[in-house]
Amino acid sequence: MKLCIDIEKRQGDFSLALNTEFSGERVGLFGASGSGKSTLVHLIAGLIKPDAGEIYLDDTCLFSSRNRIDLSPEKRRIALVFQQATLFPHLGVKSNLLYGYKRCRPAERRIKPEAIIEVLNLGHLVGRGVGKLSGGEKQRVALGRAVLANPRLLVMDEPLSALDDSLRYQIIPYLRSVSAEFGIPCLFISHSLIEMQLMTERVLVVRDGRLASISTPDELARTGMATNPRGYLNLLRLDGATQKDGLFLYPWGESDLIISEGRIGEESLFELSSRDIILFKSHPEAISARNLLECRVAELFDSDGRKGIVLESGGKTLVAEIVRPAAEELGIATGATVFAAIKASAFRRLG
Amino acid sequence: MHLTPEDFSAIALSIKIAITATVISLPVGFATAWLMVFSHFRGKVLLEVLINLPLTLPPVVIGYFLLLMLGRNGWIGVFLKSFGIELVFTWKAAVVASAAVGFPLLVRSIRLGMESIDHQLLQASRSLGAPWYDTLATVILPLSLRGMLAGSSLMFARSLGEFGATIIVAGNIPGLTQTIPLAIYDYASSPTGTAMALSLCIVSVALSVSVLFLHEVIGKQLEHGGKA
Numbered sequence: 001m002k003l004c005i006d007i008e009k010r011q012g013d014f015s016l017a018l019n020t021e022f023s024g025e026r027v028g029l030f031g032a033s034g035s036g037k038s039t040l041v042h043l044i045a046g047l048i049k050p051d052a053g054e055i056y057l058d059d060t061c062l063f064s065s066r067n068r069i070d071l072s073p074e075k076r077r078i079a080l081v082f083q084q085a086t087l088f089p090h091l092g093v094k095s096n097l098l099y100g101y102k103r104c105r106p107a108e109r110r111i112k113p114e115a116i117i118e119v120l121n122l123g124h125l126v127g128r129g130v131g132k133l134s135g136g137e138k139q140r141v142a143l144g145r146a147v148l149a150n151p152r153l154l155v156m157d158e159p160l161s162a163l164d165d166s167l168r169y170q171i172i173p174y175l176r177s178v179s180a181e182f183g184i185p186c187l188f189i190s191h192s193l194i195e196m197q198l199m200t201e202r203v204l205v206v207r208d209g210r211l212a213s214i215s216t217p218d219e220l221a222r223t224g225m226a227t228n229p230r231g232y233l234n235l236l237r238l239d240g241a242t243q244k245d246g247l248f249l250y251p252w253g254e255s256d257l258i259i260s261e262g263r264i265g266e267e268s269l270f271e272l273s274s275r276d277i278i279l280f281k282s283h284p285e286a287i288s289a290r291n292l293l294e295c296r297v298a299e300l301f302d303s304d305g306r307k308g309i310v311l312e313s314g315g316k317t318l319v320a321e322i323v324r325p326a327a328e329e330l331g332i333a334t335g336a337t338v339f340a341a342i343k344a345s346a347f348r349r350l351g
Numbered sequence: 352m353h354l355t356p357e358d359f360s361a362i363a364l365s366i367k368i369a370i371t372a373t374v375i376s377l378p379v380g381f382a383t384a385w386l387m388v389f390s391h392f393r394g395k396v397l398l399e400v401l402i403n404l405p406l407t408l409p410p411v412v413i414g415y416f417l418l419l420m421l422g423r424n425g426w427i428g429v430f431l432k433s434f435g436i437e438l439v440f441t442w443k444a445a446v447v448a449s450a451a452v453g454f455p456l457l458v459r460s461i462r463l464g465m466e467s468i469d470h471q472l473l474q475a476s477r478s479l480g481a482p483w484y485d486t487l488a489t490v491i492l493p494l495s496l497r498g499m500l501a502g503s504s505l506m507f508a509r510s511l512g513e514f515g516a517t518i519i520v521a522g523n524i525p526g527l528t529q530t531i532p533l534a535i536y537d538y539a540s541s542p543t544g545t546a547m548a549l550s551l552c553i554v555s556v557a558l559s560v561s562v563l564f565l566h567e568v569i570g571k572q573l574e575h576g577g578k579a
Contacts, residue, residue: 047474073477074485080478086471090493099489100479142475149479 001025001153001185007043007053007063016040016209026179028200028217029189036209037189041157044187045080046073057153074103079151083158085138087130093141094126100149108150111182116144119181120174136167140174147178154179155187160195169269169351172198193221194233194271194350225274225321226304232274232319236347239267247290247344253314258290260345269350274308274321276346280339281330290344293318297336300327307332311340352550357525361534362554368442368530369510372449373503376457380502384461385491389473406455410515413451417520421447438520442528445521449510456509457502464498465491497573504566508559531555 002023009016016036031037042048044055046062049070055063057078062071079100087096101113117123120140125133133141139159146154156175160168176199179186188199196203197217205212205220215223225232238250241262248262262268278289295311295318302308307327309320320340322330332338354362383402387395405413420427421438431438438444468491476486514532521528523537535551538544 042474045474045478047477072482073474074480074482076478077480078478080475082471082475084469084471086469086475088472088476088490099476099481103480103485145475145479 001027001187002056002058003027003044003153003187004054004056005040005044007050007055009039009043009048009050011039014039014209016043018206018209018211020204020211020214022202022204022214024202025183025185026200026202027185027187028196028203029187029206030191030193030196030203030220031206031212032191035206037191037206038157039209040206041080041155041187041189044153045078045155046071046076060152077108077149077152079146079149079154081139081142081146081154081156081159083162085135085142087133087138087141087145089130091130093122093128093130093133096130096141097122097126097144097148100145100151104148104150110150111147111184113148115182116147116178119177120144135163136171139163139171143171143174143178147182147184151184153187154184155189157189158191160190160192166351168195172351175199193217193224193228194235197221197233197235198269222301222303222308222319224303225308225319226306230273230275231321232303232308234272234274234318235350236270236272236316237267238262238270241265241268252293252316255293255314257314257347258344259347259349261347261349263349270347271350272318272342272347274319276342277311277318277320278341279309279320279322279326279330279332280341281332283339284341287341288343289341291340291342293340293342295338295340297332297334297338300332300334309338311338313340352553353546354550354554355547357529358534358547358551358554360526361529361531361551362558364442364445364528365511365530365532366558368445368449368513369507371446372453372510373457373507375446376450376454376506377499377503380454380457380461380506381492381495381499384458384465384495384498385487387458388462388465389491402458403455405452410448410452410513411519414448414516414519417444417448417451417516421520440520440522440524440528442521445513445517445528445530448516448520449513452513452516453506453509457506460502460505461495461498464495464501468494497570500566500569500573504562508562511555511558511562531558 004021006019016039029037029040043050050063052065061069062076063069097113101109117126120143122140122144125137160171163171178184190196200217203217203220204214221232241248241250241264243264248259249256250259293313295313297309298312298317299310300307305324307322307324309322309332311318311320387399418439419425421444422428438447472490473486476490481489512532517530518533523529523533531551531554535548538548
């Protein structure tokens with residue numbers, strides 16, 4: 001997907017002016033509430049009209065004030081998934097799923113209902129009415145409905161913000177799999193950095209209706225490490241846990257990672273704040289933290305007075321955060337060996 | 352309770368006029384409500400005032416305006432006469448009078464229903480490939496059914512009770528244009544008509560209760576249908 005945007009839009013006191021070009025299969029649009037993310041989505045989808053400018057998706061002109069082109073939303077083939085599932089209340093699950101599919105030209109029906117019902121695990125819901133679904137089920141149906149419209153671009157406008165934490169991380173694998181399995185380019189909108197890290201490969205940061213930067217989710221997390229109240233969040237997908245003394249042991253390189261709250265027999269996603277990693281220059285004699293990992297310093301970066309230290313351990317990387325004087329005292333440099341102490345309770349299981 | 356053949360004819364005529372006025376007004380009312388809720392155009396306020404005017408005007412005034420327009424020298428009357436159609440002092444004029452008086456109630460109810468539709472449903476429908484008329488038919492129309500039902504019931508009931516505009520534009524001709532309220536008016540003016548007037552009043556009450564009852568039953572069914 002390649003999107004070229006050069007638009008202006010004024011709405012009351014708020015003005016949006018963007019001129020950018022980006023490509024990628026999973027692009028994120030990141031910004032605080034009121035930064036203009038949703039307005040931009042509405043402009044791209046054709047639900048509101050820019051005051052002036054041009055929008056191109058791949059080689060198709062969606063809007064051009066100069067050439068007087070303004071493709072209607074149904075001709076743009078950009079499907080939306082909203083914060084609320086917005087299922088049609090007068091239709092059942094099946095009719096909702098097929099709403100866009102039926103309106104898609106037969107030649108463009110690349111993704112079949114059976115496939116999406118299987119991937120999104122909707123089989124047992126198909127015969128039901130939408131009023132009896134849970135929040136997560138509704139959002140899965142909405143996602144299936146959007147994908148079955150066989151769109152050129154799938155736009156997800158904060159699709160997880162209405163869900164509670166446990167549901168949110170249950171839905172993310174589905175969001176990722178539809179994009180990957182069916183090869184639909186996604187534009188993912190959110191104000192959550194962690195969602196950006198999980199869902200996207202490139203991120204456009206929008207601030208006050210202007211493009212602030214284009215970066216990767218990791219760069220974004222590194223830049224915001226000092227200002228984010230929870231620092232840099234390391235996201236770890238771990239599997240193959242065993243249980244010992246009430247703790248969970250996950251394979252980590254040649255040793256184990258010891259975690260308080262795990263799950264046997266399934267892959268789990270954990271977050272670990274960069275502030276929960278304590279570094280030692282040499283092996284401490286005794287320590288209460290359950291994990292003591294020997295790491296190699298792969299990279300150092302600055303974030304607003306703090307030092308980010310990228311550690312390599314067990315073939316994986318972790319980011320730890322220390323203040324600059326501590327970095328000087330410890331004499332940490334790229335290539336050095338340090339010991340990282342992490343409490344078993346510092347890992348938070350997301351889903 | 353005793354009803355004369357003229358009374359039966361007045362009852363049948365009342366029902367016929369109310370049904371015809373409602374059926375004719377329903378698509379127009381739906382289109383007007385849709386325009387008011389989902390479109391932006393110049394003169395919307397003016398249209399709003401015009402639609403609601405019959406609510407505030409005395410029905411007699413509406414009847415008089417209709418008489419001026421539909422009469423032999425009225426501009427609509429002259430136009431219709433060229434096709435051999437004459438409305439004034441026929442049951443059709445009573446339909447026009449009922450439609451004019453009940454229309455704002457109909458539009459108001461449909462509008463309330465439409466305004467409660469989540470706009471994101473319409474955006475979802477459009478982005479899923481539905482042109483505006485498809486969204487209108489497959490999302491707005493089904494989700495407006497309750498409003499349309501409520502509006503139709505109100506309009507039907509209002510048409511059954513229409514008096515002022517009807518007597519001016521359709522007259523009070525027994526068997527031809529005399530509806531239940533006009534017949535009651537005749538009985539009430541006669542010293543011996545009290546029992547007859549009461550009989551028709553009872554019929555009126557029965558009709559209104561039936562309409563309201565039907566409204567509730569269909570409304571409940573739609574509600575369950577919506578949750579399916």
